[in-house]
Amino acid sequence: MFRKTRLRLVLLNSIAFFCLLLVFGTVLYFFTQHRLCRQEDETLLQTAQQIEAGDVDAIDEHPHGGHPPDGDHDHDGPDERNELQQSHIMYVLRDASGKLVGQVPKRLTSDEIARLPAKQSPANCPSTIRLNQMSFRLYTVDVPAGLVTQDGASVREVQILYDRADDEQYLRSLLTVIEITTAICAGLSVVAGLYLANRALIPIQSSWNKQQQFVADASHELRTPLTVLQMHLERLFRHPSHTIEQEGESILRLVKETTRMRRLVSDLLTLARGDSNQVQLMMKPVRI
Numbered sequence: 001m002f003r004k005t006r007l008r009l010v011l012l013n014s015i016a017f018f019c020l021l022l023v024f025g026t027v028l029y030f031f032t033q034h035r036l037c038r039q040e041d042e043t044l045l046q047t048a049q050q051i052e053a054g055d056v057d058a059i060d061e062h063p064h065g066g067h068p069p070d071g072d073h074d075h076d077g078p079d080e081r082n083e084l085q086q087s088h089i090m091y092v093l094r095d096a097s098g099k100l101v102g103q104v105p106k107r108l109t110s111d112e113i114a115r116l117p118a119k120q121s122p123a124n125c126p127s128t129i130r131l132n133q134m135s136f137r138l139y140t141v142d143v144p145a146g147l148v149t150q151d152g153a154s155v156r157e158v159q160i161l162y163d164r165a166d167d168e169q170y171l172r173s174l175l176t177v178i179e180i181t182t183a184i185c186a187g188l189s190v191v192a193g194l195y196l197a198n199r200a201l202i203p204i205q206s207s208w209n210k211q212q213q214f215v216a217d218a219s220h221e222l223r224t225p226l227t228v229l230q231m232h233l234e235r236l237f238r239h240p241s242h243t244i245e246q247e248g249e250s251i252l253r254l255v256k257e258t259t260r261m262r263r264l265v266s267d268l269l270t271l272a273r274g275d276s277n278q279v280q281l282m283m284k285p286v287r288i
Helices: 003-052 078-086 110-114 165-238 248-275
Strands: 089-094 100-104 127-131 134-142 148-150 153-155 157-163
Touching: 003 089, 003 134, 003 157, 003 165, 100 110, 134 165, 165 248
Parallel strands: none
Antiparallel strands: 089 100, 089 157, 127 134, 134 157, 148 153
């Protein structure tokens, strides 16, 4: 009888667990994505502030080797972390007319540089661009005339690009871990849902068994007075000419059985009210 109820509880519990895991994984992924994007933007803005302040050492001394070697990602100090972030930076230098002057380091092709927007939109806000399946954060800085020179040419605009390849690889790995963990936990949620459903059905089954026993006992108790009533009524119809005095014994039995049945019905009503918390006990002291 409880099979459908058990299956329904298992389904509801499993869906609830799975939704919680899905929400947790989604929040974790987008929170990590937001933190990485924020760190990228902070690196871009710090570099832009240095350039605007006239400190061009970051461009002149920028490592030309691109990304750090594999396995060299564990940095404890803030200077090492800053150096790691700076290794993802690229600079595209333009003159006053927007013509390309140079790039540091030289990692982009001329076609990729031509696809760079002249100004990011909205202004003074880093934007994300994709060049041949590669993702970058772009920020453009206007510099005073003659502040930065490359091969004798005056540079008036510096486009700072942050290579997001490592961060996107990290996000893909995180997404894979979340998907695998969610799939495993989905199976575990079914087991947990079955366990919780069985635990939840224990008091329900106990109450159902008690109710069945109560109905059986009540039916048995009511059957006896009803049988007696029917028997004596049938006896009265056998002698329709008898007076009340002659059938006084049968009528007395009918009254007693009726009183007994009324008391049983009253007790059943009291029990029903007690189960529904409708009984108000009148507490008062008595002399014993």
